[in-house]
Amino acid sequence: MSPETYAQVSNLLIPTATVIYVLALISHAMEWALGRASVAKAEVKEEVLVGSAGEQPAAEADEPVAPAASERMDAASRIGLLLTWLGFVLHLGGVVTRGLAAGRVPWGNMYEFSITASLAVAIVYLIFVSKYKLQWLGLGVTFVIAAVLGLASLALYTPAGPLVPALHSYWLVIHVSSAAISGGAFTVGGLVSVLYLVKARAERKVLAGGTMSASLRRLPSAEAMDGTAYKVLAFAFPLWTFGVLVAGPIWAEHAWGRYWGWDPKEVWSLVTWVVYAAYLHARATAGWRGRRAATIAIVGWFVFIFNFVGVNLLVSGLHSYAGV
């Protein structure tokens, strides 16, 4: 196939993947909507108590919800995951054909980085979904991916083309791929932390005599989610350290003759790194576990997003890509 054909295939696959992700999103949204209805107060309270004392995620013990609703929620969840897989396959195809069209790695400008970074979110999610039973994250993950892909196609699209000389380096491959994958993990960790805060609040309400909707009860216990967030972020942090404090400086040394120059992108990468170091410290400090640690994880995620979007669009520096 010629580069033009690859480019056309890519331009077809990416929007199709976006639509499939949106369908997955709708499916997960239905799962949540179904769960909002039924509430069984007494059982919930008991379950929370069991859930926080033992190791089992609370969701697995939940017999008491109306079985029909529960089944329908399960079905919606499964369909959502299936659609996410389908979207992922198309998405992967779109990114690969984009690379073939340009004859290089598909992350030389912001459009390409968006489609690749959102692919990284999908990869991290799909890796962890079976290992840590992460289906409950489907709503957030499909939302983020669909939003990024949609924005990329509508606002950032750049036709495939070769790179400016400064980007001709295998460090581009190493530096950007490690940044993208750790970014995917930051995103998953941030989403888990958001849900952690929601669930922890609901659990506190139940302990005070309140109720919890079935969709929240399907989530694992807050404590288990806290553990999941930690695992995902513990995976991301060394990779980010390597990407922005080893690969980035080595490349900058090759390209610009200095390994660190306080360029805005470098500054924000360092800020991201420091915030996640603070997250890991917070978890090791009594009294900072749980809610405050989760807040730091969310702040870290926003800092990462700002580094990618805000710094490219608002601040000028050496890292501004060709064609946005």
Add this chain to the structure above:
Amino acid sequence: MSDVKDRIAASSKPEEPSTPPAMGLVGWLRWTWRQLTSMKTALVLLFLLALGAVPGSLVPQTPIDPIKVSDFLTAHKTLGPIYDKLGLFDVYKSAWFSAIYLLLFISLIGCVVPRLSVYAKGLRARPPKPPRNLNRLPGYERFEVDGGDDVLAAATRELRKRRFRVQTYDGAVGAERGYLREAGNLLFHFSLILALVGVAWGSLFGYRGTVLVVVGNGFSNTVAQYDDFTPGRAFSGDDDLPPFSLTVKNFEVKFQEDGPQKGAAREFKAQLAYQETPDAPEKSYDLLVNHPLKLDGSSVYLLGHGYAPRVTVKDGQGNVAFSGPAPFLPQDSNFSSFGVVKAPDARPMTLGFEGFFLPTAVIGPDGPVSVFPDDLNPQLVMTGYYGRPQPETGKPESVYQLDKSKLTQFQQNGDKWRFQLAPGQTVALPDKAGSITFNGYSRWVKLQVSHTPGTDLALAGILLAILGLMGSLFIHPRRTWVRVRDEDGRTVVEVAGLDRGPERGLGDEIQAITKSLKPAGPSKQEQP
């Protein structure tokens, strides 16, 4: 023996009194030190570091873009001086930013050095005795067997197989693994210090300079030849510069000729001939953007390029007053390049010219502009000035700017005089003041030469830090106990465990150990 983790925790306990004790100077100092090296302080300092780094990315910085800083100062009459006072134009060298990271690193040293000896002792510690109530631990299994004399021996074997360190007690075994997690954590924090020392070394003893060299010309590595030179604080002068020299033989550049990215650069290459020392043999090198030339610890980089029109100026007496290439600085992505030509030796009037070199000139609505970065239709569009000869002042003058304070612009037919030349063309100046010839043009390259010692140390530090970090984040320290006890003639076996890191998930392992200890045949068992 007591346990590492608890002692470590004790050294960073949050419940420490937060008011200074009334204990005189020593007590007060000790209190301050303990506050500084506490985990909470580390957290706060990390946040301050993150927060403090931000303004440097939003406010223009003198070391990066001094012109933007002076623009900012002109545009913000009240805010500007305040920013200046706060050091916001040079955040990363400001006193307050330095204070944050110095405090952080003092805190870091104060935090990890004591942990080192605690850890060294902890390494030799044996796994502790089981606590009284094993069933209160998060991972707990229990079953009963008949006889059961060899349960503890089997448990020891199984735990050893799972790479636990095992200690036998009366009627119980204690086991622990994951000692390397703390080692990883210590390695990580120490390596950060190492990396910082490497960075500091480079900024003290390194140097960086840039120079613009017209193709065909040479450069030798002395401070005087640089256009711009930034030494580190401990840099001592020419003696610290390796004595190499180089000549730029040729420069090639390719631009995208069509498509949406038309005009984007595709390839630059500068062919150099260089000598490492004045008597060394000449060698050649192709300098590319990502491919610096390394010479005796210094590196030569290709940073940019541009055009240098070659002109000849004759004065009113018919003598050549200037001849040679004059580097013009590109102003946009199509290389519309601004520059000046000075002929201070012209008589009876000195002459000066300023204007644009346009590599691909077209006449637009606002006059001639360049529409492509390569040299498809090169034109020189300039205006001229004359003035009375001035005595030499010896003051250095910019080669890119014309001091027009003592010059008058040429007029023709009551209008400002301008001229446009193609290569090879000559134009006479008004009032028989002389002539200017556009002979052709060369390209120039901007080179950066820099030396940053300590880079290897910084890199090694960071790589070791990552290694330590992986140990610290992925090693899962935990304790396990197996205890046997007689109860109504039957043997009750209890297996329990405790996570010692932030991870959870010991339950599976406890179950697996229990399974391996249970007799294969049917036996009565119970679970809590």
